[in-house]
Amino acid sequence: xxxxxxxxxxxxxxxxxxxxxxxxxxxxxxxxxxxxxxxxxxxxxxxxxxxxxxxxxxxxxxxxxxxxxxxxxxxxxxxxxxxxxxxxxxxxxxxxxxxxxxxxxxxxxxxxxxxxxxxxxxxxxxxxxxxxxxxxxxxxxxxxxxxxxxxxxxxxxxxxxxxxxxxxxxxxxxxxxxxxxxxxxxxxxxxxxxxxxxxxxxxxxxxxxxxxxxxxxxxxxxxxxxxxxxxxxxxxxxxxxxxxxxxxxxxxxxxxxxxxxxxxxx
Amino acid sequence: xxxxxxxxxxxxxxxxxxxxxxxxxxxxxxxxxxxxxxxxxxxxxxxxxxxxxxxxxxxxxxxxxxxxxxxxxxxxxxxxxxxxxxxxxxxxxxxxxxxxxxxxxxxxxxxxxxxxxxxxxxxxxxxxxxxxxxxxxxxxxxxxxxxxxxxxxxxxxxxxxxxxxxxxxxxxxxxxxxxxxxxxxxxxxxxxxxxxxxxxxxxxxxxxxxxxxxxxxxxxxxxxxxxxxxxxxxxxxxxxxxxxxxxxxxxxxxxxxxxxxxxxxxxxxxxxxxxxxxxxxxxxxxxxxxxxxxxxxxxxxxx
Numbered sequence: 001x002x003x004x005x006x007x008x009x010x011x012x013x014x015x016x017x018x019x020x021x022x023x024x025x026x027x028x029x030x031x032x033x034x035x036x037x038x039x040x041x042x043x044x045x046x047x048x049x050x051x052x053x054x055x056x057x058x059x060x061x062x063x064x065x066x067x068x069x070x071x072x073x074x075x076x077x078x079x080x081x082x083x084x085x086x087x088x089x090x091x092x093x094x095x096x097x098x099x100x101x102x103x104x105x106x107x108x109x110x111x112x113x114x115x116x117x118x119x120x121x122x123x124x125x126x127x128x129x130x131x132x133x134x135x136x137x138x139x140x141x142x143x144x145x146x147x148x149x150x151x152x153x154x155x156x157x158x159x160x161x162x163x164x165x166x167x168x169x170x171x172x173x174x175x176x177x178x179x180x181x182x183x184x185x186x187x188x189x190x191x192x193x194x195x196x197x198x199x200x201x202x203x204x205x206x207x208x209x210x211x212x213x214x215x216x217x218x219x220x221x222x223x224x225x226x227x228x229x230x231x232x233x234x235x236x237x238x239x240x241x242x243x244x245x246x247x248x249x250x251x252x253x254x255x256x257x258x259x260x261x262x263x264x265x266x
Numbered sequence: 267x268x269x270x271x272x273x274x275x276x277x278x279x280x281x282x283x284x285x286x287x288x289x290x291x292x293x294x295x296x297x298x299x300x301x302x303x304x305x306x307x308x309x310x311x312x313x314x315x316x317x318x319x320x321x322x323x324x325x326x327x328x329x330x331x332x333x334x335x336x337x338x339x340x341x342x343x344x345x346x347x348x349x350x351x352x353x354x355x356x357x358x359x360x361x362x363x364x365x366x367x368x369x370x371x372x373x374x375x376x377x378x379x380x381x382x383x384x385x386x387x388x389x390x391x392x393x394x395x396x397x398x399x400x401x402x403x404x405x406x407x408x409x410x411x412x413x414x415x416x417x418x419x420x421x422x423x424x425x426x427x428x429x430x431x432x433x434x435x436x437x438x439x440x441x442x443x444x445x446x447x448x449x450x451x452x453x454x455x456x457x458x459x460x461x462x463x464x465x466x467x468x469x470x471x472x473x474x475x476x477x478x479x480x481x482x483x484x485x486x487x488x489x490x491x492x493x494x495x496x497x498x499x500x501x502x503x504x505x506x507x508x509x510x511x512x513x514x515x516x517x518x519x520x521x522x523x524x525x526x527x528x529x530x531x532x533x534x535x536x537x538x539x540x541x542x543x544x545x546x547x548x549x550x551x552x553x554x555x556x557x558x559x560x561x562x563x564x565x566x567x568x569x
Contacts, residue, residue, distance in 0.1 A: 065470050087472030097463045101485040101562045111471035113481070141562045161472060 010040035011197040012064065012165050017073030019059055020222075033059045035222030036073070041165075044195040046188075048208035048215045050255070056223025057201045061167050064199070065091045077164055087115055090158030094170040096150035098142040104153050105129065105138035111161040121160075128156040131190065148179040155190065168200040172207065184211055188235075205251050209244060210237050217255065227254065291355035352532040357539070360532035368521065372540055375506060375517040378434065379548070382441025383502045387495060390446040394453025394494070398487065399479055404454075411450060419444035419501065420508045427513055437509040444505040445498035452494025456487025489563060492556045499552060503545050518544070 020032040033056040041047050049057050062068040064075055066085040075082040077089065098107050109125050112118040129135045132152040142150060151171055158166060171187070172180045188211055191198055202208050208215050209231055217227040229251065233243060309316035333354060339345045340353040352360075361368065396403040397411070419440045430436035460483045468482045484491075510519030518541050525533035 062466075065466075067466050067469065085466075085469035085472075087470070089470060091467065091470040093463060093467070095463065097461075097467045099464060099482070099485070101488070103562075110468070110481075114468060114471045114473035114477045141564075143562070157467075157471065 011043040011045070011078060012199065013040040013074075013076045013079070014038055014060075014064070015074045015076075017060070017063065017070045017075060018222075019056070019063065019068070019070050032222035034063075034070070035224055037223065037225055038073075039216055039225055039228070041197055041199060043197055045214065046191055046198045046200065046212045048200045048202055048212035049218060050202055050205060050208050050215060050251075051218030051223070051226075052220050052255070053203070055218045055220035057218060058169055060223065061091070061169050061199070061201055064165070065089050065167055067091075087111060087161040088164045090161060090163035090166045092151070092154050092158050092166070092168050092171045094173045096142075096147075096154035098145075098150055098153055098157075100142050103139050103141055104134055104145070107142065107153055108156045108160055110157055115161070124160060128160050131159075131193075132156045132186070146179075147175050148183055151175065151183060152186065155187070159190065159194065159196065163196065165197045165199065168198060170201055170203060173203060180207075187211065192235075205248055205255070206239060209233075209247055209251070210239060215251070217251070291353075291358050294358055349529055350531050352535060356532040357535040360530065361536040361539070364533055364536070368536065368540060371516060371518045371521040371537070372544060374514075375510065375519070375544070378437055378510075378514070378517060379441065379502060379506050382438045382506070383445050383499065385438065386442035386445025386502070387449050387498060389442065390449025390494065390498065391453055391491065393446070394450040394491070395457055395479065395484065397450065398454035398457025399483060404458075407454075411447070411454075415447040415451065419447075419505045423509060423512060433513045433515070437506070437514045440509055441502045441505045444501040448497035448501060449491070449494040452490045452497070453487060456490025456494075457483045459490070460486040489560060492560065495552060495556075496549075499549060507541075 015038050017034055017037045018032065019034040020030040023029045023031050037060060049060070051057055059068070063070055064077075064082065066082050066089065082089075098104075099110065102110065105125060108128055109118060109122075112121050112125070126135070129138060132155060134149065134152060134156070137145070137149070142153070145153065154171070168187075172183050175183060184207060187198075190196070200208070200212060212231055214231065215229040216225050217229065218224065219226045229247075231247070233241075233247075238244060305315070305319060309319045337354050340351055393407060397407040398404075422440055422443065423436075426436035426440055427433065430439065464482050464486060465478055468478055473482070506517070507519035507522075510517035511523040514520060518537050522534055522537045522541075525531070525537065
C-alpha cells in the first residue's frame with residue numbers, strides 16, 4: 001500500500017475547499033457550508049464520510065461531482081482540476097433516481113447513449129446487468145422494482161462508464177436493515193472486483209466501519225474534516241467481533257462529543 | 267346475458283309502430299336486434315366475446331332504454347314541441363337522406379381540425395420546450411403567453427376574417443392558436459418541473475445539453491404535455507364549431523346552423539350525433555396514444 005501511494009498519485013484530492021450559500025431570509029449574508037476541507041483518497045481506496053446531518057457531506061459530494069463549484073480551494077481527480085460534471089465521476093444518490101420512462105436495460109445504457117458510445121460498448125450492458133444480478137429484468141420499468149433492485153440498477157448505470165471515482169451519497173439509506181446489509185456486501189463485491197475508487201457518504205457508523213478502508217469524520221457549521229480513522233480490520237469483516245465493536249463505540253462516543261461541541265459553538 | 271339488450275330493443279321496435287314515416291328506423295332497430303341476437307348466441311362459442319358482452323351489457327341496455335324513452339316522449343306521447351324535438355326515427359331519416367352533405371361536412375371538419383390541431387400542438391410543444399428550458403425564452407415568452415393565452419381563440423374571429431384572405435386559413439390559424447396556449451403552458455411547466463436530480467444524474471453520466479433536453483426533460487415532461495394536448499383538443503373542438511358556424515361555409519358546425527336556419531331540427535340532431543361520435547373518436551385516439559407513450563406510467567395515471 002505504501003508503494004502504491006508513491007507510484008500512483010492520489011485519485012482524488014481536495015484542498016482547502018470552502019463553500020457558502022446565501023441565506024435567503026437575510027439578503028447579503030451567507031452561511032458557510034464547508035470551511036476549508038482537505039483530504040485525499042488513493043486509487044482503489046474506499047473511504048467513508050460520516051458526520052451529523054447538515055454538516056455539508058452532500059455539498060462536498062456535489063462539488064466533487066462537478067455539479068457545483070467551490071468558493072475557494074481546489075478539487076482534483078488524477079491531478080486534474082474538476083471543471084464540471086463528467087462521466088469519470090459517477091454519482092449514486094439515496095433515491096436511485098432511475099429514469100422512470102426507460103426500462104432497466106435502457107437506464108443502464110443511459111451513460112453510453114449520453115456519451116455517444118452505445119454502438120461500440122453495447123456488449124458491456126449485459127455484463128453489467130449480470131454483475132448486479134438483474135439480467136432477467138431488462139425489460140421492466142423502474143416502478144416495478146424494489147428499493148434494493150432499483151439501487152442496483154443505479155449502481156450499474158454509474159459503473160458502466162468506468163468512472164475513476166464513484167461517489168455514493170447515502171446509497172443504502174432508504175433500504176430496510178436486511179436489504180441494506182446484503183447491499184453492503186454487494187457494493188463491497190463490486191468494489192473488490194473493479195477496484196473503483198469510492199467515496200461513501202453515510203449516516204450509519206456500522207456501515208462505515210464494515211465497508212471502508214478509512215473514515216473521515218466531519219463536523220458541522222461550517223463543515224470540516226475533524227478526524228481520520230484508519231480501519232485496520234481484515235476483510236471480510238465481522239460485525240460482531242470485539243475489535244469492530246470497540247471501534248464502533250469509540251467513534252460513536254467521539255461523534256456524540258463532536259455534536260455537543262458544535263451545538264455550543266452554534 | 268345480452269338477451270336483456272335484445273328485449274329492450276324489441277320493446278322499442280314495438281312502440282315504434284305509431285309514426286308512419288318510420289320505415290327506416292324500424293329496419294334499423296330490426297338490424298340492431300338481429301345483431302344483438304347474433305352476439306347473444308355467439309358469446310357461447312367465443313369466450314373473449316362473452317367477457318366483452320358481460321362488461322358492456324349494463325351500459326348497452328341503458329343506451330337502448332334511453333333511445334326507447336326518447337321515442338316514447340317524442341313520437342309516442344308528444345310531450346315536447348315538435349319542430350324542435352324530432353323522434354329518433356325522424357333523426358335517422360334525415361341522417362340517411364342527407365348523408366352526402368353530412369359526410370362532406372364531417373370530412374371538411376376533420377381536415378380543418380387536424381390541420382389546426384397539429385399546427386397548434388407542434389408550435390405549442392416547441393415554444394413550451396423553449397420557455398421551460400431557457401431563461402431568456404421564459405423572460406420574453408411568459409408575458410406574451412400570459413397576455414395572449416387567456417383570450418379565447420374565438421374572440422379573434424372578427425379580426426381573423428379581416429386579415430386572412432381565406433376563411434379556411436383563418437379558421438386553421440384560430441384552432442392552432444386555441445391549441446397552442448394550453449400545450450405551451452403545460453409543456454413549459456412540465457419541462458421546468460423536471461426533477462433536478464434527474465438532470466444531475468444525467469450530467470454525471472456524461473450527458474450534453476442535447477441529451478438533457480431530449481432524453482431527460484422532454485420524457486419527464488410528457489405526462490404534463492399530454493394534459494396540455496387534451497386541454498388543447500377540447501379547445502380545438504370549441505373553436506372549430508364556432509369558426510365553422512360564423513365564417514367557414516362548410517363543416518359540421520356550419521351544417522348545424524344552416525339546418526337550424528331551415529328549422530330542420532332532425533338534421534340538427536343528426537349533425538350533433540355525428541359530431542359527438544366524431545369528437546369522441548378523436549379523443550379516444552388521443553387516449554390510446556397516451557397509453558402507448560406513457561406505458562412506463564402504467565398504474566400511476568388515474569385519468
